[in-house]
Amino acid sequence: SAVISQKPSRDICQRGTSLTIQCQVDSQVTMMFWYRQQPGQSLTLIATANQGSEATYESGFVIDKFPISRPNLTFSTLTVSNMSPEDSSIYLCSAGGSEKLFFGSGTQLSVL
């Protein structure tokens, strides 16, 4: 199993600013992911954080808006850049694979 620590747990940000969310796993994991959950919506995969290379983004998500770092097998960051109110959402870090996913506690972001 894996325990994922994610911070901050919540933040209120001004339009046009950026926020970086950190995700720490208590063991080395191959796959780390970032999800978004907009109000009343399902979890949507933003990207897969690849260690040592650029993240793999899903359709509708781009690196300029959501830059991701993965410096090692236990840590990743997601930055939400140039925020607008439409970015208000819960952002979830996840690790695992085809058998099971472990999740962080999420970051609730509100953009004013």
Added chain:
Amino acid sequence: AQRVTQPEKLLSVFKGAPVELKCNYSYSGSPELFWYVQYSRQRLQLLLRHISRESIKGFTADLNKGETSFHLKKPFAQEEDSAMYYCALSEGTYKYIFGTGTRLKVLA
């Protein structure tokens, strides 16, 4: 396109009553199906996966390929079952498709 549908946003049942949380999927291949649960103030966690064919906390789910369904069932609901339940589909890789979730409220 692959899709997971949970038709009920909210399901309220009385303690001791049977529970069925519906999940239908659209997928052309052989998917793996999961149920994830989020209890109040806790993180999202795996409840069960169809390939294990197990019962967790009294819950079972059977994959019906003919009806493309993976409904979650429990014969007697308990108050501690109150939570948000998400059905998810995996293509056998790391990519998951989640439903919009059903909030289960078990009333005393």
